[in-house]
Amino acid sequence: MRTPKHDLPEAVAKRIPIYYRYFKLLETDGIERIKSEQLAKLVAIPSATIRRDFSYIGDLGRSGYGYEVSHLIQIFSTVLKADILTKMAVIGVGNLGRALIENNFRRNDNLQISCAFDTNPALVGQTLNGVPIYAIDQLVTVIPAAGITTAISTVPSEASQGSAEQLIDAGITSILNFAPTRLQVPRHINVRYLDLTAELQTLLLFEE
Ligand code: NAD
Numbered sequence: 001m002r003t004p005k006h007d008l009p010e011a012v013a014k015r016i017p018i019y020y021r022y023f024k025l026l027e028t029d030g031i032e033r034i035k036s037e038q039l040a041k042l043v044a045i046p047s048a049t050i051r052r053d054f055s056y057i058g059d060l061g062r063s064g065y066g067y068e069v070s071h072l073i074q075i076f077s078t079v080l081k082a083d084i085l086t087k088m089a090v091i092g093v094g095n096l097g098r099a100l101i102e103n104n105f106r107r108n109d110n111l112q113i114s115c116a117f118d119t120n121p122a123l124v125g126q127t128l129n130g131v132p133i134y135a136i137d138q139l140v141t142v143i144p145a146a147g148i149t150t151a152i153s154t155v156p157s158e159a160s161q162g163s164a165e166q167l168i169d170a171g172i173t174s175i176l177n178f179a180p181t182r183l184q185v186p187r188h189i190n191v192r193y194l195d196l197t198a199e200l201q202t203l204l205l206f207e208e
Contacts, residue, residue, distance in 0.1 A: 012052075015049075016080060091167060116133045116134070152178070
């Protein structure tokens with residue numbers, strides 16, 4: 001049961017991984033059933049929002065009786081593809097790229113950076129935390145051979161548009177971009193931006 005992506009509002013899509021994380025914690029704690037009011041306290045999201053969010057996902061049970069945690073995990077893991085290994089490429093092995101490769105989503109078995117690319121010849125041929133670093137001209141062979149469709153871009157802002165085009169030429173369809181520059185990409189390419197500076201500026205807007 002997978003809700004069509006175009007039907008899922010952005011705000012709901014952002015909360016789904018949060019719910020899933022808490023369901024896994026409940027499972028670890030041996031909790032089999034949870035009411036939406038209890039879940040609301042746990043995840044700090046109003047219960048009305050939770051019920052509305054869940055209605056996008058499908059029939060998850062009756063909120064008054066409580067949701068069955070194993071059922072929630074089963075449904076949400078399908079929605080999130082949490083039971084499928086997603087291999088990813090990193091482009092730009094500088095400060096940020098290196099940190100991501102060193103961490104390599106170690107708490108998430110289903111997310112794995114499996115190759116990296118950089119223009120710096122001094123980095124090409126090296127291996128970082130088991131992840132090989134390739135030259136940019138190897139993108140078109142390595143990416144399709146590994147069946148990778150997702151990339152994390154940590155190149156400098158001025159290089160991000162050109163890198164995105166090279167990634168797309170190699171078969172990448174989803175890009176997480178750390179540079180704030182907005183990318184011009186074809187409609188079928190899925191791009192998200194993680195702009196730490198903008199997040200901090202928004203945080204500081206609310207500082208008294
Ligand atoms: P960095 O200069 O340390 O690393 C960039 C890497 O990209 C280098 O290894 C460089 O050789 C490589 N590179 C340059 N052009 C390339 C290309 N065309 N193709 C492939 N590789 C290329 O930069 P950083 O600090 O890691 O930051 C990376 C991006 O993340 C920047 O866009 C920056 O604005 C953004 N960012 C970084 C931070 C941070 O804390 N480091 C915070 C917020 C945003």
